[in-house]
Amino acid sequence: MDLPPLPKKIGKYRIQRELGRGASCVVYLGSDPFTRRNVAIKATPPGSLLDPVAGGRFRKLFLKEAGLAGTLSHPHIVKLYDAVIEDDIGYLVMEYVPGGTLKQFCHVVNLLPAERVVEIAFKCTQALAFANRHGIIHRDIKPANIMLHGDLDIKIADFGAARLSRADQTQVMGQMGTPAYMSPEQVTESEQTFLTDMYSLGVVMYELLTGRQPFVAESEVALAYKILHEEPTPVRVLRPGVPARLEEIVARAMSKASDDRYPSWEALAADLMAVYRHLRLPATPISDTEKFDLLKGLSFFAGFSDVELWEVLRLSSWREFPAGTLLQKEGNIGNAVFLLASGSARVSKKGKLLGKLGKGDCFGEMSYIDQSLARPFTIAAEETVMLIKVKAFSLQQASENCQLAFNKAFLKILVRRLADAEDKLANMLLDITI
Numbered sequence: 035m036d037l038p039p040l041p042k043k044i045g046k047y048r049i050q051r052e053l054g055r056g057a058s059c060v061v062y063l064g065s066d067p068f069t070r071r072n073v074a075i076k077a078t079p080p081g082s083l084l085d086p087v088a089g090g091r092f093r094k095l096f097l098k099e100a101g102l103a104g105t106l107s108h109p110h111i112v113k114l115y116d117a118v119i120e121d122d123i124g125y126l127v128m129e130y131v132p133g134g135t136l137k138q139f140c141h142v143v144n145l146l147p148a149e150r151v152v153e154i155a156f157k158c159t160q161a162l163a164f165a166n167r168h169g170i171i172h173r174d175i176k177p178a179n180i181m182l183h184g185d186l187d188i189k190i191a192d193f194g195a196a197r198l199s200r201a202d203q204t205q206v207m208g209q210m211g212t213p214a215y216m217s218p219e220q221v222t223e224s225e226q227t228f229l230t231d232m233y234s235l236g237v238v239m240y241e242l243l244t245g246r247q248p249f250v251a252e253s254e255v256a257l258a259y260k261i262l263h264e265e266p267t268p269v270r271v272l273r274p275g276v277p278a279r280l281e282e283i284v285a286r287a288m289s290k291a292s293d294d295r296y297p298s299w300e301a302l303a304a305d306l307m308a309v310y311r312h313l314r315l316p317a318t319p320i321s322d323t324e325k326f327d328l329l330k331g332l333s334f335f336a337g338f339s340d341v342e343l344w345e346v347l348r349l350s351s352w353r354e355f356p357a358g359t360l361l362q363k364e365g366n367i368g369n370a371v372f373l374l375a376s377g378s379a380r381v382s383k384k385g386k387l388l389g390k391l392g393k394g395d396c397f398g399e400m401s402y403i404d405q406s407l408a409r410p411f412t413i414a415a416e417e418t419v420m421l422i423k424v425k426a427f428s429l430q431q432a433s434e435n436c437q438l439a440f441n442k443a444f445l446k447i448l449v450r451r452l453a454d455a456e457d458k459l460a461n462m463l464l465d466i467t468i
Contacts, residue, residue, distance in 0.1 A: 044075055046068070047067075050063045050064060053074060057079055060076075072130040073115060076128065093134075110341075111190050115128070131182065133181065136238070139177070139178040143245075146242060148276055148313055149313035151242045153323045155311065160344075163228075163303070171228055172190065173226065176234065206240035214237070217230045233287065236284050269281040279297065279312070280313075281306060326343060328420075329347070334395075336397055349424050353420075355415050356418055359415045361397075362397060362411065364411050371396065371402050372422065374419055378415075380399075382413075398444070399448075
């Protein structure tokens with residue numbers, strides 16, 4: 035069957051080529067003449083909205099996807115830029131993610147290392163937990179809906195099958211999702227929660243680790259029976275090198291009874307992180323997954339949301355220094371803020387020891403406020419330290435929410451230091467009086 039000709043334009047967007055197509059939409063690579071960036075355009079087939087039978091459902095699904103996706107701003111969710119519905123066509127304009135999808139790594143000849151699968155799954159938990167906090171269940175998690183962004187990042191796409199978990203919202207009823215990745219409750223059209231997405235993510239992990247889906251059948255009826263009544267071949271039978279603990283995580287995420295799965299996305303993420311630490315070789319660079327976990331544990335970032343923490347990762351550079359390394363010299367002019375992710379450091383002035391810094395402590399924050407100020411102290415690593423560096427200029431370009439979170443954290447530090455200085459001054463005056 036011949037495909038329809040490629041449109042030259044959709045709205046104001048110039049069409050370059052087709053990226054893919056499904057039963058209800060075509061995705062094109064387009065360019066925005068005003069922002070001069072490439073975009074992905076998900077469009078209904080011409081005339082489909084006029085169909086007397088399916089047109090109304092297409093329109094409702096399209097509007098729902100636009101509404102849901104537009105509420106989600108997260109580093110691991112594809113951004114929605116624009117949504118248009120006209121008489122005979124509807125289209126969504128989204129962030130273009132050039133790395134393709136995870137589908138390319140679902141074949142035995144092209145499997146990812148287990149630690150990479152764990153890192154991808156961890157990032158998916160963060161995005162899906164964020165969506166769930168906004169009352170949204172994706173309902174169609176599969177490799178083809180997880181986009182690759184660069185070498186390490188992922189972005190979840192296609193909220194067309196999503197639903198709101200709040201009962202006061204109008205829903206599109208019926209069975210939604212892709213059969214091979216459906217949870218038992220989707221198959222039976224029972225009540226669905228975030229645990230539905232967790233089951234589907236378990237299937238994705240299974241497929242990325244083994245190169246095959248857990249259940250395969252000649253018909254959807256037979257597939258549904260297997261999802262409801264049969265157990266998949268254990269992961270380590272198909273890939274013996276996978277750690278037993280990772281096999282257990284995948285199996286628990288894919289439990290047929292939703293109550294047997296993890297009680298929260300955070301619980302699943304914690305187990306994935308524990309396995310990742312075991313898998314990663316000591317000599318390999320620290321990953322985004324580990325960095326994110328470290329940031330969440332630092333007192334400095336207690337007031338930051340997950341979205342802001344992911345932004346901090348994009349702004350910062352991380353480096354390990356051995357004991358004795360000079361981290362800051364008094365009198366120098368600096369242009370960056372530093373935080374200790376691990377280890378400790380000595381603080382001195384004119385050769386006199388003033389104190390120590392530990393995990394989560396910050397220094398150099400005055401350079402963010404005024405880059406002409408000289409560094410007041412010398413700081414040297416007392417033991418091996420992991421140092422987080424954020425350039426003042428980069429921080430000034432951050433989102434308003436991220437800047438506000440930093441400003442609040444800096445203010446707490448300055449207030450605490452002022453209080454300590456007042457205590458020391460009071461004690462000095464008391465000693466003089468006595």
